[in-house]
Structure formats: structure tokens, C-alpha cells
Amino acid sequence: MVTATAPLTAKDFKSDQEVRWCPGCGDYSILTQLQKVLAETGATRENTVFVSGIGCSSRFPYYMDTYGFHGIHGRAPAIATGVKLANPALNVWVVTGDGDGLSIGGNHLMHTIRRNINLKIILFNNRIYGLTKGQYSPTSEFGKKTKSSPWGTVEHPIHPTSIALGAEITFVARCVDVDTQFMQHILRRAVEHRGTAFIEVYQACQVYNQEAYAFASDRKTKLDNLLYLEHGQPMIFGRERNRGIRLRGTRPEVVEFGPHVSEHDLLVHDERSADPTLAYLLSRMHFPEFPEPVGVFRAVEEPTYDELVMQQIAQVTQRLGPGDLDKLFNSGDTWTVE
Amino acid sequence: MSTATRQERQAGVSDQRIVEELAQAVIRFAGDSGDGMQLAGTQFTNATAVYGNDISTFPDYPSEIRAPAGTLGGVSGFQINFGRQRVYTPGDYVDALIAMNPAALKVNIADLVEGGVLIVNTDEFTAANLQRARYEANPLETGELNRFRVYRVPITSLTLEAVKDAGLSPKHAARCKNFFALGLAFWLYDRPLDTTLKWIDEKFAKVPAVVAANRRALQAGYNFGETAQLFTVRYRVPPARLEPGRYRNLTGNQATAIGLITAARLANKPLFYASYPITPASEILHELSLHKNFDVRTFQAEDEIAAMAAVVGAAFAGSIAATGTSGPGLALKQEAIGLAVMTELPCVIVDVQRGGPSTGLPTKTEQADLWQALFGRHGECPLPVLAAQSPADCFWTALEAVRVAVKYMTPVLMLSDAYLAQGSGPWRIPQATDLKPIEIRHATDPATFQPYRRNAHGARPWAIPGTPGLQHRVGGLEKSDIYGAVSHDPLNHQRMVELRAQKVANVVNDIPDQEVYGADSGELLLVSWGGTFGAVRTAAELLRADGRAVGHMHLRWIHPLPRNVGEILKRFRRILVCELNLGQLQLVLQGRFMVETVGLHKVQGRPFRVRDILEKANELLGGS
Numbered sequence: 001m002v003t004a005t006a007p008l009t010a011k012d013f014k015s016d017q018e019v020r021w022c023p024g025c026g027d028y029s030i031l032t033q034l035q036k037v038l039a040e041t042g043a044t045r046e047n048t049v050f051v052s053g054i055g056c057s058s059r060f061p062y063y064m065d066t067y068g069f070h071g072i073h074g075r076a077p078a079i080a081t082g083v084k085l086a087n088p089a090l091n092v093w094v095v096t097g098d099g100d101g102l103s104i105g106g107n108h109l110m111h112t113i114r115r116n117i118n119l120k121i122i123l124f125n126n127r128i129y130g131l132t133k134g135q136y137s138p139t140s141e142f143g144k145k146t147k148s149s150p151w152g153t154v155e156h157p158i159h160p161t162s163i164a165l166g167a168e169i170t171f172v173a174r175c176v177d178v179d180t181q182f183m184q185h186i187l188r189r190a191v192e193h194r195g196t197a198f199i200e201v202y203q204a205c206q207v208y209n210q211e212a213y214a215f216a217s218d219r220k221t222k223l224d225n226l227l228y229l230e231h232g233q234p235m236i237f238g239r240e241r242n243r244g245i246r247l248r249g250t251r252p253e254v255v256e257f258g259p260h261v262s263e264h265d266l267l268v269h270d271e272r273s274a275d276p277t278l279a280y281l282l283s284r285m286h287f288p289e290f291p292e293p294v295g296v297f298r299a300v301e302e303p304t305y306d307e308l309v310m311q312q313i314a315q316v317t318q319r320l321g322p323g324d325l326d327k328l329f330n331s332g333d334t335w336t337v338e
Numbered sequence: 339m340s341t342a343t344r345q346e347r348q349a350g351v352s353d354q355r356i357v358e359e360l361a362q363a364v365i366r367f368a369g370d371s372g373d374g375m376q377l378a379g380t381q382f383t384n385a386t387a388v389y390g391n392d393i394s395t396f397p398d399y400p401s402e403i404r405a406p407a408g409t410l411g412g413v414s415g416f417q418i419n420f421g422r423q424r425v426y427t428p429g430d431y432v433d434a435l436i437a438m439n440p441a442a443l444k445v446n447i448a449d450l451v452e453g454g455v456l457i458v459n460t461d462e463f464t465a466a467n468l469q470r471a472r473y474e475a476n477p478l479e480t481g482e483l484n485r486f487r488v489y490r491v492p493i494t495s496l497t498l499e500a501v502k503d504a505g506l507s508p509k510h511a512a513r514c515k516n517f518f519a520l521g522l523a524f525w526l527y528d529r530p531l532d533t534t535l536k537w538i539d540e541k542f543a544k545v546p547a548v549v550a551a552n553r554r555a556l557q558a559g560y561n562f563g564e565t566a567q568l569f570t571v572r573y574r575v576p577p578a579r580l581e582p583g584r585y586r587n588l589t590g591n592q593a594t595a596i597g598l599i600t601a602a603r604l605a606n607k608p609l610f611y612a613s614y615p616i617t618p619a620s621e622i623l624h625e626l627s628l629h630k631n632f633d634v635r636t637f638q639a640e641d642e643i644a645a646m647a648a649v650v651g652a653a654f655a656g657s658i659a660a661t662g663t664s665g666p667g668l669a670l671k672q673e674a675i676g677l678a679v680m681t682e683l684p685c686v687i688v689d690v691q692r693g694g695p696s697t698g699l700p701t702k703t704e705q706a707d708l709w710q711a712l713f714g715r716h717g718e719c720p721l722p723v724l725a726a727q728s729p730a731d732c733f734w735t736a737l738e739a740v741r742v743a744v745k746y747m748t749p750v751l752m753l754s755d756a757y758l759a760q761g762s763g764p765w766r767i768p769q770a771t772d773l774k775p776i777e778i779r780h781a782t783d784p785a786t787f788q789p790y791r792r793n794a795h796g797a798r799p800w801a802i803p804g805t806p807g808l809q810h811r812v813g814g815l816e817k818s819d820i821y822g823a824v825s826h827d828p829l830n831h832q833r834m835v836e837l838r839a840q841k842v843a844n845v846v847n848d849i850p851d852q853e854v855y856g857a858d859s860g861e862l863l864l865v866s867w868g869g870t871f872g873a874v875r876t877a878a879e880l881l882r883a884d885g886r887a888v889g890h891m892h893l894r895w896i897h898p899l900p901r902n903v904g905e906i907l908k909r910f911r912r913i914l915v916c917e918l919n920l921g922q923l924q925l926v927l928q929g930r931f932m933v934e935t936v937g938l939h940k941v942q943g944r945p946f947r948v949r950d951i952l953e954k955a956n957e958l959l960g961g962s
Contacts, residue, residue, distance in 0.1 A: 015809075015811070045806075046803065046809060047803070061811050062813075068811035068812070068813070069654055069811070069812055069813060070811060070812070070814060072647070072676075078639065078640075078651070082610065082612065082637075082653075082655065083651040084651075084655075085635050086610055086653075086655035086656055086659070087656065087804060089804065090803050090804060110640075111640035313633060313634075313635065319631075320631040321631065323629065323632030325599075326769065328599065329767045329768065330586070331586075332586055332587075333387065333388050333533055333586065333587065334584050334585060334586045334767065335584070335585050336583070337390065337579075337582050
């Protein structure tokens with residue numbers, strides 16, 4: 001492997017392809033932040049692979065000067081699994097969306113997470129199908145009117161972070177596309193994590209779902225509407241930082257500081273808890289009843305699938321000796337014809 | 339073909355018993371699916387192979403893991419054809435049938451030759467079992483079996499007696515009765531017990547009581563034949579005169595697995611095998627999982643689609659990548675196979691065909707996936723397709739599939755079937771050093787690299803992640819010729835479609851000209867592909883022995899076809915295409931070469947009998 005003579009910059013990760021997302025799309029922001037973070041964290045172009053499925057987000061690999069695989073709808077986690085198992089030394093990223101990752105590819109996402117294979121998965125959640133021109137997605141809110149639901153949907157959305165936790169994710173985080181510094185922080189955390197890292201990015205679709213996350217992206221209101229999670233810190237939010245989350249029975253509630261309520265009464269975030277219950281509880285908090293949590297919900301260390309696969313190969317090789325074709329051919333009952 | 343014509347009877351006397359020498363014999367173990375018939379059959383096979391006969395086997399079991407005991411639906415059978423000459427099929431008919439209960443008798447008796455040996459376990463012929471098998475009267479008493487040589491043996495009680503001191507519960511003790519039956523079969527055909535005794539010792543080493551019980555049951559069965567004055571004849575089938583060398587018995591699925599391991603080793607690469615369990619392909623995954631010391635990376639995926647998608651990913655990253663499945667799984671994989679065609683990445687898809695459509699006959703054989711293999715994808719999506727002809731040939735076919743895949747940068751589809759996969763036959767063991775290495779040259783030079791610049795074979799370069807300066811993007815969208823940028827240009831698309839098709843057509847350069855067995859031209863050409871080789875070749879041999887100008891063309895490569903196939907077809911007056919489907923190869927040949935053909939079609943979940951082919955051939959030939 002050749003080492004770069006000068007450290008790479010964000011620009012080095014840009015491919016020569018013209019970026020073709022709609023003007024104002026949050027995808028641009030994710031692309032830029034990721035290029036910065038890759039450069040900063042010392043990634044190399046030749047050892048980085050971006051894998052995607054189908055959808056607007058899935059054009060992502062074309063715009064990165066790394067190895068890239070624009071796959072088929074929903075299958076990016078499975079393709080990426082093959083890449084990683086063929087060469088565990090590679091840094092493999094999966095770029096997916098709410099339709100690609102949670103609808104047609106839901107099964108692969110669940111099982112990839114369950115295995116804790118060392119992939120970074122970014123799910124761009126705009127709660128709509130953009131590339132097919134505006135049908136509802138599995139994260140669209142109940143009753144949403146779209147081209148395929150002119151009278152409103154009659155199905156309930158699923159929540160990506162809850163799904164990831166249900167599949168035993170070891171790292172799950174959320175951020176908002178316009179919050180660029182915070183996104184960089186989350187991406188860096190994902191790079192540091194060993195195992196499946198799952199990041200949900202809230203974003204608007206400028207054409208089909210502009211208001212998807214207005215509550216989270218509007219600078220004026222976001223501090224009141226988002227809960228920034230910090231490990232070991234009480235869950236405080238609000239422009240005045242005068243409100244917080246308290247547990248009442250098994251339910252969280254919003255409380256305001258006052259004579260009988262102080263930060264000592266609040267839930268304290270613990271991203272490293274072996275038990276995912278707190279993270280799951282956070283994943284169920286939705287605006288407007290609650291501020292929506294952003295940041296790292298859960299970050300625990302577990303052996304990764306790719307490590308275990310290679311370890312097992314090493315162990316079996318130690319036990320049986322390196323594979324010898326003649327020995328393999330002649331195993332079992334053999335006989336000789338003169 | 340009756341047994342009389344292929345048995346050379348040489349009467350001799352030993353232990354006051356007649357020993358008949360046979361050129362060939364077919365034996366079938368049949369019982370309830372819980373009776374261990376597959377095990378008995380496999381052990382008989384191994385002992386017979388080690389003894390030196392040529393063999394061909396046919397396991398036949400229900401798709402239910404445990405159908406209700408004693409019912410017709412729960413009957414499991416294992417048939418072995420062994421001879422001192424070449425044996426190509428498990429045999430049309432059975433010379434000796436061991437029926438462990440009334441249901442097994444009812445299901446199998448039609449295949450027993452007249453005068454054949456019938457050993458019945460009389461203990462199981464109870465009123466309840468007769469009723470379960472839908473017998474109105476006990477066939478042992480009605481005289482309906484008089485045309486066979488019936489041996490009534492209380493196998494269950496003799497087994498219990500033999501193993502009573504081994505320390506097993508009565509229920510477990512009764513389970514040893516398959517070994518009693520096996521011991522009796524060993525005696526009847528004069529086979530040594532040592533191969534099976536050794537196997538018992540190794541298999542059950544951790545449970546001494548089971549070792550003791552199974553050994554005793556086996557020995558008791560053998561001794562019963564020896565001492566009970568029931569049997570007046572025993573048989574001997576002398577060792578075969580096979581090509582000199584060392585041999586081993588392999589099932590088709592084992593052979594496929596070992597072939598894939600060998601290919602990866604010859605290419606000096608890890609083997610990545612992703613698969614979702616499906617009958618009758620799962621044993622490939624099982625076998626490969628045993629051999630991780632060959633850097634075999636098995637991935638039991640969450641579904642068929644994931645398995646294929648992972649294979650494409652692993653191929654991109656530089657592994658020898660393969661998947662195995664059966665018809666329904668192949669249908670699910672087709673979209674991702676299209677991705678492999680589009681991205682021009684090398685991989686192998688093994689389709690172990692079974693009766694379809696849908697769940698169909700999951701444990702039974704059929705060749706009805708040929709069209710799916712050739713045409714089952716969206717868009718213009720050709721890929722090389724080849725088919726194995728015998729269990730052992732699965733080894734060579736898998737090896738060839740990998741060679742072609744990496745040379746032409748294409749997915750290759752290898753067809754096997756339930757009959758090959760689960761059946762077994764002797765494999766002449768090669769020397770690893772005699773196998774030609776698979777040379778792979780990955781692209782490394784950034785100065786000259788273009789992702790879709792082709793070599794003389796039409797293959798694009800294989801540039802794998804980790805190689806500095808060769809970063810590129812592949813994917814399902816059409817790419818520009820040479821440069822590989824996304825392209826919607828109409829003329830470029832036509833060019834790329836044609837280039838991909840031409841590349842696959844170029845594989846013909848790696849395929850030897852088609853050979854014809856027997857007559858080079860004349861009255862009738864028998865055409866077959868895949869697992870029907872044995873039955874059709876046997877029929878061709880018999881027809882030629884009869885003096886007919888008959889040829890046999892067995893196709894290994896179906897896409898592309900060898901160059902001279904069209905020319906061969908023109909040399910014969912009649913063409914009979916024999917397939918376990920309704921004429922899939924027939925349509926391909928007729929479409930390609932505008933020749934008139936006759937089809938012999940069988941879709942019963944069973945392989946051809948030699949007789950099926952002889953009857954049809956004789957009808958076409960007239961006279962005789």
C-alpha cells in the first residue's frame with residue numbers, strides 16, 4: 001500500500017463527476033461533511049468503499065473519489081457485507097434512504113445490524129420517495145397526502161433508530177442535515193466506532209417534502225425542539241436550557257426547572273449502557289410531544305462479525321492445519337484401482 | 339433391460355450355499371423416514387465403493403422431516419447400483435429390496451424385478467401398520483408376493499435381542515435395526531463389514547453404548563444371513579475395472595463444494611460463498627463450512643437476494659465468489675445476477691434444480707430451470723451456462739465455471755440437480771499439482787487503467803479496492819464504453835449491450851468441440867444435458883450393441899453452445915432430445931439451428947430410466 005505523501009483534504013475525496021441533486025438538497029451537506037471527516041480522520045481513497053442502493057441518496061458513490069458501488073434497490077448492506085468479508089481491511093460505507101433501507105431493503109438492514117459487521121450506514125430520512133417522484137415512504141407520517149396517497153396514508157410510520165435498536169445495533173446516532181458542525185461530530189464518532197454504525201440524518205426533500213423536518217432545521221426553534229444528547233449529562237434542552245426530560249414510571253416527561261425541579265431530577269444520558277432500554281426510550285420521543293433527541297443514542301463495543309469470521313478461520317486453520325488440497329481430496333474412504 | 343440380460347450367472351458353492359456372480363446389482367433400502375435408511379444406504383455405498391465396484395446411488399426421501407410414522411408419505415428409500423463394469427445410473431429396477439414396514443413395501447414393490455430378493459421386516463407388519471399403508475389384507479399372506487423371493491425376517495425383534503446388553507433404552511435399541519438390515523445386505527452381497535465398523539467407532543466415539551449397540555446389530559444382521567438357513571443364495575459382484583487411480587465416493591453437492599475450494603486455491607484467493615439454506619443445495623454450504631482452513635468464508639445470508647448481492651460485493655473486492663441455490667432461490671437472485679452481468683464481475687451461481695414451479699417437489703429432481711438459467715433475467719442479460727453430468731463431474735464443472743468467470747469477467751451459472759446433488763458416484767482423485775493454476779491479473783497501473791477497456795477476450799479489467807489510484811465506480815446504471823461513467827447515450831447503450839453479449843459468446847473459444855458418442859452420423863442422435871447423461875449413455879450403448887446407427891450428444895455447455903453443434907445435428911436423420919422438462923433444450927436447439935427434433939419429456943420428479951429412452955428410441959427407429 002502506498003501512503004500519501006501529503007495529508008488528504010476534503011477536496012481529494014471529490015470525484016470528477018458533476019453532482020446532480022436538486023438545488024438545496026440536504027444530500028450536498030452530507031457529501032461535504034463526509035468528505036471533510038474522511039480527510040480529517042486520515043482515511044485513504046483506495047481503502048474506502050461507498051456502497052449504495054437506489055434512490056436519490058444512492059447516487060452518493062459517484063461523487064466520491066473512492067471505490068464505489070451503486071447497487072440495486074435495498075441491497076446495499078448485503079453488497080457491502082460481501083465487500084467487507086472479502087477484504088476486512090477496507091473502510092466500507094453504506095449510503096441509503098428511508099425507502100431503500102427500510103422498505104425494500106429492510107431485511108438486509110436488520111440482519112447487517114444484528115451481525116455487527118464493521119460498516120458505517122448513513123440513512124438519509126426525508127420521509128418520502130423522491131426519485132420516483134413523490135410517493136409516501138415507510139417513515140411518512142400517518143395520513144400523509146402524496147401522489148400514491150391522495151386521500152392520506154392509512155399506515156403508520158416506523159422509526160429508523162427504534163428499528164436499529166431492535167436489531168441490537170452497537171452504535172446509533174441521529175443528526176439534521178443543516179446542522180453541519182454537529183453532523184461532522186457524529187460522523188467522526190461513527191468512524192471511531194468498531195462495528196455497525198447507523199446514522200439517521202433528518203433532511204427535507206426540496207421538491208416533495210419540504211417541511212419534513214422544519215421543526216428540527218429552523219435555527220429559531222431547533223433548540224426548543226431538539227434534545228442534544230451528551231453522554232453522562234442530564235437531558236436538558238431549550239433556548240434557555242431551562243427544560244429537561246424526567247422519567248415518570250416507565251414514561252419520559254418534559255419538565256421545566258423551578259422550585260421543585262432541578263437538573264438532579266433529570267434523566268442522565270448513558271450511551272454506553274449495555275442495556276438498550278434508555279436508548280430505545282429516546283428513540284420513541286417525537287415532536288411535538290417531546291424534543292427529538294439528536295446525537296449518539298448508543299455506543300457499545302462488541303466483537304464485530306468480520307473479526308469473528310476471520311478469527312474463526314484462523315482458529316480452524318490452527319486446529320486443522322493450513323488447507324492442503326491433496327489431503328482434502330483423499331479424505332474419507334478411498335480405494336485404489338490398479 | 340431385465341436383470342437376466344446383464345447378469346452373468348456363475349454358480350459356485352460356498353458354505354453349502356450357491357454363490358451367484360453378477361456383473362451388476364441394484365439394491366434398495368426402504369423404510370419409514372425415521373428408520374435410518376439414508377444412513378444404511380450411504381454405508382452400503384461406501385463399503386461397496388471401497389470394495390472396488392463402480393457405483394451410482396439415488397436417495398429418495400420425503401420433504402417432510404418426519405411424516406407420520408408408517409404412512410406412505412413417510413417412506414424414505416436409498417438405491418445403489420453397483421457393478422464390475424461402468425455404472426452410469428442408479429438402475430431402472432431393483433434386484434433386492436429391503437422393506438422395513440408395509441408402507442415401504444407398498445411404495446417400492448413395483449420397482450422390484452420378478453424373481454428379485456425381497457427382505458421384509460415382519461415385526462412391522464401389524465394391523466395398525468397395514469392400515470397406515472392402506473393394505474386391506476396382509477400382503478405377506480395373500481400370495482401377491484409369490485413372484486419374488488421373499489425372506490421374512492423379524493428385524494426389529496432380532497435387533498432388540500442382539501443389542502439388549504448394550505445399555506440402551508428399548509426405544510433407542512430399536513433404532514439400531516437399520517444396522518441389522520445393513521449387516522444382512524452386506525452378507526447377501528458378500529461385502530466386508532470393516533468400513534462401516536470403523537465409521538460407527540468414529541461417529542459415535544463419545545457414546546460407547548451406541549457404538550456397542552450398532553456394532554452388534556450390524557454383526558447380528560450379517561450372522562443372521564450366515565447362520566439362518568433361510569437364504570440359499572448369496573451374490574458376488576466383483577470389483578470394477580475402472581481407470582487406474584485412487585478413488586473416493588462423492589455426492590454431487592460435495593463435489594461442487596470441493597471444486598469451488600480447489601478453484602479458489604488454484605487462483606490463490608479466498609473463497610467467499612454466500613447462500614441461504616434451500617433443498618437440495620444446502621449441503622454445498624455445509625461442506626464448505628467444514629473447510630475454513632482453506633480461507634473459505636461462508637456467509638449464511640438472511641435471504642437468497644442477500645446471498646447473491648454479497649457475492650457481487652465480494653467479487654468486486656477480489657474474492658472468488660459463489661452462491662448456491664435451487665429454482666425458487668434462483669428466481670429471487672436474478673435481479674442481483676443482472677447486476678453482476680452489468681458490473682461485469684466474476685462469480686459462480688450453482689443452481690441445484692428441483693421439481694417446480696414454486697415449492698413444487700423440493701426433494702425431487704427436474705431439469706426445468708434451463709430457461710430460467712438462460713433467459714430468466716430482465717434486459718439483455720446473457721451469461722455462460724454449463725451443466726454437470728454426474729455427481730463427480732460437479733467437481734470439474736465448478737472448477738471450469740470459476741475459470742471462465744474470472745477469465746471473462748462474468749457471472750457463470752452452473753446447473754446441477756437433485757439427482758446429482760444427492761446421488762453419489764466414484765471420483766477419480768486428481769493430484770493437486772496436476773491441476774492448472776487459475777491466473778488472475780488485477781489491474782494495478784493508474785496510467786493505463788480504464789474500468790471498461792476490454793482485453794482480447796472482451797473482458798474488462800478487475801481492479802479491486804485497496805489498489806491505489808484505481809478508484810472507480812461500478813453499478814447497475816449503464817456505463818460509457820471504456821471510461822465507465824454513467825451514460826444514457828442511446829448508441830453507447832446498444833454498443834455496451836452488444837459488447838457484453840459478444841464477451842459471453844467468446845467463451846466458445848474455451849469450449850472444446852462437441853463430441854458424439856457412437857455413430858458419427860446415421861439414424862438417430864440422442865441429445866441430453868446435465869444429470870440425464872448416465873441414463874441416455876446407457877441407452878445409447880445398448881442400442882449400439884443392438885447394431886443401430888445411434889449417436890449420443892451430451893451437452894456440457896449450453897450457453898454458448900460448442901461451435902459444431904449445428905453441424906452435428908444435420909448429420910442425423912432423427913434427433914431425440916431427452917430432458918426432465920417439457921422441452922427446454924429442444925426449443926433452444928430448434929430456435930438456433932432450425933432443425934426438427936423429437937422430445938422425450940419426463941416431469942415426475944424422478945430421473946430417466948434407461949427403459950424410457952430405449953422405448954422412445956426404438957419407436958423412432960422402427961422395427962427391432
